[in-house]
Every structure is written in structure tokens, then in C-alpha cells.
Amino acid sequence: MLSRLLIKALKRSSLKNRTKKTTASPHLITPSLQDNMQIMSQRMGNSSDFMVRKVPGRDGIPDIALCYIEGLVDLDQLNSIMESWLTATVDVTETTGMDSLLKKVLPSGQVSQLQTVNALIPAVLEGKAVILIDGLEVAYSASIAGLEKRSIVEPSSQTVVRGPKDGFTEDISTNLSLIRRRLRTPDLRVQTMVIGKYTNTKVTTAYIDGIADPNVVSEIMSRLHSIETDSVLESGYIEEFIQDASVTPFPTMINTERPDSVAGSLLEGQVAILIDGSPFVLIAPVTFFKFLHSSEDYYQRYDLTTFLRAIRFVSFVVSLLLPSLYIAFSTFNQEMIPTPLLISLAAQREGTPLPALIEAFMMELTFEIIREAGVRMPRVIGPAISIVGALVLGQAAVQAGLVSGAMVIVVSFTAIANFAIPAFSMAAAIRLIRFALMLLAGTLGLFGILAGIVPIYVHLVSLTSFGVPYLSPFTPLRFSEMKDLIVRLPWPLLKTRPKEISQRNLVRQNEKQRFMDSTEDQGK
Template sequence: MNKLGHFRLRLKKQKNAKLQDPVSIDQGISGQEESVNLTSSLSEKLTVLRQTLGGSSDFIIREFVHPGENAAYAAICYIDGLVDQTQLNDLIIKIGQEDINGIMVKDPFRNVKEDLPARDTKLALTKSEVIQAILGGDSVVLIDGIKEAFTVSLPGGMRRAIEEPSSQTVIRGPKEGFTEDISTNISLLRRRIRSADLRFEDRFIGSLTQTRVSVAYIQGIANPDVVKEVFARLGAIQTDSILESGYIEEFIQDVSFTPFPTVMNTERPDSVAGNLLEGLVAVLVDGTPFVLLLPVTFFKFFLSSEDYYQRYDISSFLRLIRLFSFISALLLPSIYIAVTTFQQEMIPTTLLISLAAQREGTPLPALLEALIMELTFEVIREAGVRMPRVVGPAISIVGALVLGQAAVQAGLVSAAMVIIVSFTAISSFVIPTFSMSAAARLVRFALMLLAGSFGLFGILAGIIPLFIHLVSLSSFGVPYFLPVAPLSMSNLKDVFIRVPWPFMKTRPAYISMQNKMRQPSAGKEGRKEK
């Protein structure tokens, strides 16, 4: 029997005898036992890992021995599918060619690290560090007689390629979008901001998922108080799982019970880079292409990254269109219900006669008509999203046309109501951010009920508390309705309209408290002389 066979036989006997070292074997990786140091015996370390991971089928242990005068037993542990097999085989060959015991005399970590063909090699001293490295996709090298373990980064497995974002499309601008791999997302930001001041700090959240969460900010531009508050709120999260950035958003937002989002999400690297340069903080979550941005204001949700790639006049016009569309999506059905039910005198006589003729054969009041049509459109919208991508848009369009036309011909709703609901639905799609569009959809139903009960007075009774609620909100200490309330004239140059780039010399003062200058003042003088 060769040396490897003798070693495996010894390991099997120890496993069957259930050798349990109270210092090295524990239950789980939580509590005080996280700091348990590893032992020098390779067989005991492998026994610990097998017991901790429960004999999972994807947990692979590859044992080998280096023949020669200084024979040494070693093993590499990893999760199948998370490492690159080619690099792993090269690593095993490299270690097998070395006289392991001979190079472990003075500084074992230094010697092994120099010989390992990997980009990122770290030293692990405790059991929890080894378990976290294995579950995080690293390979762990264990050597008999050496207490330390060596974690080697050999990233592999299937990953989605960088593609154009599906939820935020633009005509002019970069076509790259974030992926589910956080390392790829960080590299996309590094390519756009090549500054030593760009910082990424990681946290692992979720007792079971151990999801990697990275906080990105530019030192010297981002508000230090906001950065500290972000880390404080992330540290206060106590949960067993984080599967998407929406989990983080709900945990760290200022107010939970509000329809309006106080944290923005995007899957565009150029949008995140532009906001980082303005002093915002980004939160990247492994496993999702959507990155969180904070702090944000109400008007930030109506800006698009395309606004900064086109001429200022076109960008300003499109922003006004978005604001008008938001108001239409919020108030248009309510105003129609109010004026046709209570305030008919506000409608021109010719239009009033036309509307009265259309509604003559409809058995339902305007409020029920609007509610039925709005709910029907919401069902069609949801069906279009859930159905296969090939037939989803076709079903949505055909369903809306057929149902709308059939409802008018059957006399259930009036043609004017179909027009109002259709324009309202189209207006909701103009809003760049889906979360703000969803907020408008929710508030719209409440305003419709108030309009059907009290007319225009009901709409006013709903809008006034709505504005009070918006003004009272904040996002990480920044008032939500800035720079309108409180009014800041110097910060209005990039809200309703966008002024030309040469005049946008300063960053938003309510976000970036440190380096407020975006362009040096000498630029204006240079242009005049030229």
C-alpha cells in the first residue's frame, strides 16, 4: 500500500472512531466557537469540515501526497461549481511538485503564497474563516502538520455576460448593465471612475446566506455622516437571508410605511458612476444587478442618465414631459371623475353634451367605470409581465384593444373613460424609475375614491396631506423634497431643467458637503479669452 493509501486508512479509522477535539470540532459556525483555531492534524481538520458541512455532495475534498524524503499529506477543499477546474488542477500540480515540508521551516505562509499560482491567497487561522472561504467560492489548502490554512481565489462557474439593461433603456449612452456577480459590477465602476478615492467596503449580511454587500463611495466627495449612517444601518440588520437588494432597501430606508421610495435602484453602471461623483453612496449586493443609491430626493427619480448625454434643451424638455406625465398618471382619472360627477359646470357646453351622450347608455357611475378599467389594465399589465416574453407584449396589446372596444360596444363604459385610462397608463410608463411609477399607481386609486365621493374638494383633501407627507420624508437625513422645500435656488439648475454643462460648476450642496466644486472657476475665464 502506498503512502496515500496509508494516510486514507488512518483518516478512515479516525472518522469511524469519531475523534472529536473539543477545541476544533463544534456545532455550526456561530457564537463564541467562530474563533476556534485549527489543529495541525490534517485528518482532524477534514473531519471538522465534513461534520460542519453535513456531508454535502457538492463539497469536494481532493487529497494527495508529495512523494520523496520529506513526504507530506495535503488536501484541497472546495465547492463544486464555484471554482475554475483548470486553475485548480494547475494548483494541485504546483503543490505536488514542491517539497512542502522543506519550505515550511521559517515562514510557511510566505513560502506557500509565493509558490501558489493564484491571484489572491490569504491565510486562515480559524474554522469560521475556512468555512466562510469555502462557501464564498474559494479553495482551501490544508497541509498535515501546519495549523494554518491557505485560501486561494480561483473564481469559476457559470456567470451571465454583460448585457444591455432591460429595465432602463436609453437611445444614447453606454449599453452595459450590471450582472449578478458583484465582482464584475465593481470592475464596471472602476473602469468609469479611475480614482484612488473610490472606496469599496464589504459586509456579509444574513446568517444563512452570508451575502456579500459592498458599499461604494468617493472619499472627499461623499458626506462622511451619510457613509457612517449607511454602515450603521447595515450593521443593525439581523436576518438569516439576503437574496436581493430589495431586502437591504427595506431594512435601511428611513420610513417603512410610505408609497414613495426613499432609496433608488438602478442597473446602469454609468448612472451609478454619475451619482457617486455627485456625492451619493452606492450599495452593491451580490446576486442581483440592481444597485441601491442614497440619499435621494423626490425629483431624482425623474432624471435619466440620458439627460446628461444629449443637449441641454432636449434634456430639459424631456424632464418637463416626465413631470407632466407623473401628474397626469396621478390626477387625470380623479379629475375626470370629479368634473363629470360633481362639477359639470366646469366643462365647456359642447364637450359636456358629447360626454353626456356617451354616458347615456352606461349603467355604472364614473367612479365604478374608472375603477373597473384601471383594475382591468393592472391585470393585463401583470399578465404581460408574467407570460413568456415572446407572447407577453402581444397579449397585452391585443387584450387592451379587444377589451376596451368590447366594453364600449357593450355599453359598460364610455369611450371617453377608455381614453382617460389609456392615457393615464401610458403616462405611468414615461416615469424613468419603476418604483416611483408604482407609487403613482397606488396613490391614484386613493384619489379616485376621494374624487368619486367629494369631487374636486376630495382631490384637494387628498393632495394637501400628500404634499405634507412628501415634505416630512427624508432620505438618510436629506429632506426628500429638496431643493424645492426647503427652497434652494442654487440647486435648481439640475432639477426641472438641466443647464448646459459649462454652468454646472458645483455639485448639489445638500448631498456633497465637502468637495462641492465640479469644475474649476478658471474654465469660464479660459472660454472667454478663447
């Protein structure tokens, strides 16, 4: 009698929370616990890692079944739920529904009510425990995920001398917490969706309401919702789906492992895209000059930062043009080289059998192979093999008379300059374009280099990143926005945010308050 009264009370409570149904559907949860268990097992394909543990009821408490994926849940919390259910005592006069009963049984955490079988499957695959209750047409999910996570360590791809040392991990919840730790404001908006037919990957967008451009946020969300694919395993999938131009070597989104870099970008009006399972967070929109900036630029003094940025821009030009200029000068435009240097280069090339173009291509390809081998080999021996291989091959090639010593110097300095570019995606784009410019320099000389640079510049001018001009603030030209481009002014002079990203809430420093504080200090 007590069990019947409890089930009737639970049914009345669950009916109030259920959505209206016009017709019966085979996807709805049935009152029979055994049928629900069988349906769940069939939907999961009777997989060996899908577990269903039935817990008998007593003293008016109905039978339940716990459905979960082995290895995705915390077994200690799962056993705690089972023990609590077996020992729970309920007074029907005090119980208004299953919600109050679950509050006494389940550990603290997120508990959701599920209405259909289609909602049960994603909950199980997310690492939750689904609770089926005999006699009810609803189920509950408990967040007791116990998946092993990688600890927070220093990013390996973006190191800094001064600045935070923590980096993102593959867990999206951990990554969001790292951002929340730096941006303690209720204006930080987070929106999550699921993309991928088979992977069901969580993709989260984060931005600051009142700073980010609503049109940009709407455009990013629209592109994300339009993605129809069966899998998303890394942030590179999303980047290729939503980028503005697919036929371009230049990246239109930045990926970073640094939470402080993401926080700084959000404060400038940009939008962050986090993908579950990837430690790299996408940032959009961006401009070309953002790829030559580093988060450390804002932690060092402004004069040192300006010097380092100048070095990066020089390294960018060297990495792009140095081999091409050497080929053009040594092949077509010898009059551009001072006579003593020309004599020295001619003496070095006297015994080399190959033209400068073939020589440069051979050396560049050799270095690319060494670089790729160093990355793919085990970390213990990879760096040693790459360094020794470069030294041995370079020295042996010079001694054998295959290449000149000057060419070895040019290729080595070009590679070092390429490493000085902070963004790996931009450095990779320069490596690709360099080969095309070398070919033009070997066929047309300086005119060929110019014929290659002009289309590249036109292409850069035509690019946009979610509506933001790629070469802004150079095109369109805004001198007022160049205070944080190559030369970084001191923080007290950076009163406004960059206008090319967003036009909202531009002022980020209270000038009046700073003036009042300085006046009070002078009076003391």
C-alpha cells in the same frame, strides 16, 4: 529527516503569523490532516457536493487536502495546483515557510492564511479552495472561483437612446469593476460586509472620499451593520431594512442597473450599495426630483433635456390626477366642462349602466391585470397578449355599453403617462395613490381631490432620505439649487454640485482654467 526539518520550519513560520491564543478551542485547526478533513466534512453535513481531495507529499513535502464545493471552483486551476504540488521540489535551506512554498505552487491570485475552522467554512462557500496541510495548525485559501456569470448586456429596465449600453450583472466583483472603469480615482472608497445568517451575502458600499457627507456614510454603515436576518437574496431586502420610513408608498432610495448612473450619483456625493446576486444597485440619499431624472439627461443637449423633463413632470401629474379629475368633472362639477364637450360626454354615457367611479375602477383594475399578466407570461407571447387583450377588451366593453369611449381614452392615456416616469418604484407609488384619489373624487368631487393632495404634500415634506429633505430644494427653498431640477442649464453653468446631498467639495469645474483656455483661443 528532510520532511521533519521542513515541517519544523513551516511551524516556526506559521507561529509568527498566528494571533495569540489564551486557551485551546475546539474551533482551532489541528496539526492532524485527517482530523481536519473529518471536521470539515462534519461541519458541511457530509454534503455530496462538498469535495475533499487528498494530495500525497513526497521528498519532504507534507500531505495536503483540497476542500471545495463542486461547481464553485475552476477545475482546471484546481488540477494545476495538484500537479504543481506533486512535482514541486523544495530546498529547506531556501524555504522560510509555507508562504514561499505556496508562491511556487499556487497560480496567481488571492491567497489568504486562515486560523480557525470557522474561517474555513465561509471561504469554501465563497467558491475558494481551502488547503489543509499535515502538521500545521493553519490553512490557506486560494481564490479559484469558477462560477458561471451572466455576460454584460444592455439593461432591460432602463434603456436610453444615447449613452453607454452596459449594465450590472449578478456578480458583485463585475459590478465594482464597471464602476472603477468610470471613476479612475483613489478617492473611491469601497467597504464590504456580510449580511445574512444562511446566505452570507456580500454587501458593499461605495462612495467618493472628499465628496460624500461623512455623516451620511456613517449612518448608512450603521444601518447596514444593525441588520440581523437569515437571508438577503436581492437589493429589495436591504432597501426595506435601512429606508427612513417604512409606512410610505414613496421610495426613499433609487435602484438602477446602469453603471454610468451610479458613477454620476457618486460624483454628486451620494452613496452606492451593491448586493451580491442582484444587478440592481441602491443609491442614497435621494430627493423626489431624482426619480424624474434620467442618466440620458446629461448626454443630450440642455434644451432637449429641459423639454423631456417637462414632459416627465406633466406625465407625473397626468398619471396621478387624470382619472380623478374625469370622475369629479363628470359626476359633481359638470360646470367646469365646456358645454360642447359636456354634451359629447353626456351622449357617450347615456347608455352606460355604471357610475363613473365604478367604471374607472373597473377599467383601471383591468389594465393592471393585463399589465401583470404581460410581465408574468413568457417573453415571446407576453407583449402580444397584453396589447391584443387591451385592444379587444376595450373595444368590446365600449360596444357592449359597459364603459364609455371617453373613459377608455382617459385610462389609456393615464397608463401611457405612467410609463414615461423613469423610475419604476415611483411609477408604482403613483399607481397606488391614484386609486385613493379616484375614490375621493367619486365621493366628494374636486374637494375630495384637494383633500387627498394636501395630506400627500404634507407627507412628502415630512419625508427624509438619510437626513436629506425629500422635497429639497423646494423645502427648504433654495433657488440657487434649481439649475438642474426641471430646467437643466448647460454644463459650463453647472459649476457646483447640489448642496442638498452633500456640503463638501461643491466646486466641480475649474472656472479659472476654462477662462484662460478661452483667452488663449481668442489670441490665436
